[in-house]
Amino acid sequence: MSLVNKNTSAVSEAIFKEQRQLRKERLLASPGLMIGFAGFVIILILAALVPFISKTDPNAMVVADRLKPPSGEHILGTDEFGRDLFIRLMYGARVSLWVGGCVAVFSCILGVILGIYASYFKILDHILMRICDGLIAIPGILLAIALIAALGTSSWNVIVALTIVYTPSVARTVRASAMVVREQPFVEAAKVQGFGNARILWKLILPGVISPLTVQASFIFAQAIISEASLSFLGAGIPAPAASWGNMLQASKLVFSKAPWTMICPGAAVVLCVLSLNLLGDGLRDFMDPRTKGGAKK
Numbered sequence: 001m002s003l004v005n006k007n008t009s010a011v012s013e014a015i016f017k018e019q020r021q022l023r024k025e026r027l028l029a030s031p032g033l034m035i036g037f038a039g040f041v042i043i044l045i046l047a048a049l050v051p052f053i054s055k056t057d058p059n060a061m062v063v064a065d066r067l068k069p070p071s072g073e074h075i076l077g078t079d080e081f082g083r084d085l086f087i088r089l090m091y092g093a094r095v096s097l098w099v100g101g102c103v104a105v106f107s108c109i110l111g112v113i114l115g116i117y118a119s120y121f122k123i124l125d126h127i128l129m130r131i132c133d134g135l136i137a138i139p140g141i142l143l144a145i146a147l148i149a150a151l152g153t154s155s156w157n158v159i160v161a162l163t164i165v166y167t168p169s170v171a172r173t174v175r176a177s178a179m180v181v182r183e184q185p186f187v188e189a190a191k192v193q194g195f196g197n198a199r200i201l202w203k204l205i206l207p208g209v210i211s212p213l214t215v216q217a218s219f220i221f222a223q224a225i226i227s228e229a230s231l232s233f234l235g236a237g238i239p240a241p242a243a244s245w246g247n248m249l250q251a252s253k254l255v256f257s258k259a260p261w262t263m264i265c266p267g268a269a270v271v272l273c274v275l276s277l278n279l280l281g282d283g284l285r286d287f288m289d290p291r292t293k294g295g296a297k298k
Contacts, residue, residue, distance in 0.1 A: 033283020039276030043269075047097055050090035058083065058091040058243045067259045077261045079251065085262065089269055091243035096225045096273065099159055099238075103224035104217045106163040111170025112213065116201050118171065119178035129175070132168035140165045144227060145236050153239045162227055166220050173216055174209050181208035211288045218281035222274045229270050245270050 046053075062082035070077045076085040114132070118125040135143065147161035181187065182205060190200050231237030232246025240247055245266045252263035 030283045030286050032279040033287060036276045036279025036281075036283055039272060040280055043093055043273050043276065044097065046090055047093035050087065050094070053090075054084075054087055056084055056087050058088045059241045067255060067262075069259070070261060076265045077259065079248070079262050080255045080259070085248075085265055088243040088248060089245075089265055092245045092248060092266065093269065093273070095155065095238055095242065095244045096228055096270075099155060099162070099228045100221045100224040102159045103162040103166060104221040106159065107166040107170050107220055108213055108217050110163065110167045112174050112206070112209065114167070114171040115174025116178050116205060116209070119175045119182055120197065120201060120205070125175070128171065132171050135164070135168045136172075141227065141230060144231060145234070148231065148236045153236060155238055155242075158228055158231060158237050162224050165227070166224065170213070170216060170220070173212055177209040177212050178205050181205045184208075215281055215285045215288065218277055218284060222277035222281070225270065225274055225277070 060083065062078075065074070065078050065082035066080055068074055068078045068082075074084050074086065076089065079085055079088070114128050118128045144158075144161040144165050147164060148157055151157040151160065187200060187204055190204055195204075228237055229244070229246035229249065232244045233250045234246075235250065237246050238244040240251075248266040249263060249270075252259075252266070256263050
């Protein structure tokens with residue numbers, strides 16, 4: 001009996017090692033995932049540590065230092081009010097990451113609830129999906145501006161507005177994945193055994209939608225950062241003088257000819273952050289579903 005147990009444990013350990021090796025190979029075969037993850041982590045670390053790196057107030061105005069080019073004293077130069085651009089850029093990253101992260105989390109939570117119930121109950125499917133179709137038909141930025149106009153400008157109102165904008169797309173993705181899982185034999189077997197609807201939805205169907213949901217969450221994170229910057233650029237996002245990449249781009253319009261770094265730096269920050277998240281999302285999609293990469297080669 002002990003010999004059988006030893007053989008079983010040896011086989012299990014060999015399978016575990018093989019699976020770990022396969023995961024490692026898939027990670028190394030996806031440079032986009034590694035680059036995107038590294039870029040995102042660097043931005044996240046800088047944003048988190050900026051209060052400890054420098055005690056400079058991002059909103060402190062020093063008129064004598066206005067529009068100074070990049071130098072040893074000011075790495076990325078100063079803006080039209082003499083504020084250090086690097087410090088404001090990092091505090092702007094905190095705002096963008098906070099808004100993007102909250103929007104991704106909240107829209108995924110609501111999207112999962114709506115999508116799973118819509119996939120399982122036909123009556124809810126007709127009602128919820130028609131509401132989602134109506135919201136998707138409205139351009140996202142216009143819907144967000146309308147909601148913020150009604151709610152007022154603040155970071156939380158931006159989060160609420162963008163959550164409403166992105167929840168319908170998450171709900172549709174979750175519904176599509178959940179409908180595939182719902183038709184699997186193990187779900188039918190659970191129904192025969194008398195499992196309740198709640199248990200089937202959250203114990204059996206939910207795990208099957210986690211993979212596409214994780215990938216979509218990374219893309220929503222990136223889209224929310226762009227949307228927040230766009231809203232702030234238009235004056236409907238984070239109110240001044242709070243540091244925000246969109247606010248910084250909006251303010252740089254008047255001084256771009258004299259100080260181009262005031263527009264180039266926040267613009268580059270948006271591009272790098274969004275590019276990192278998109279690479280991360282593409283890499284996660286290939287890592288979680290190797291058939292995608294294989295199919296692309298074929």
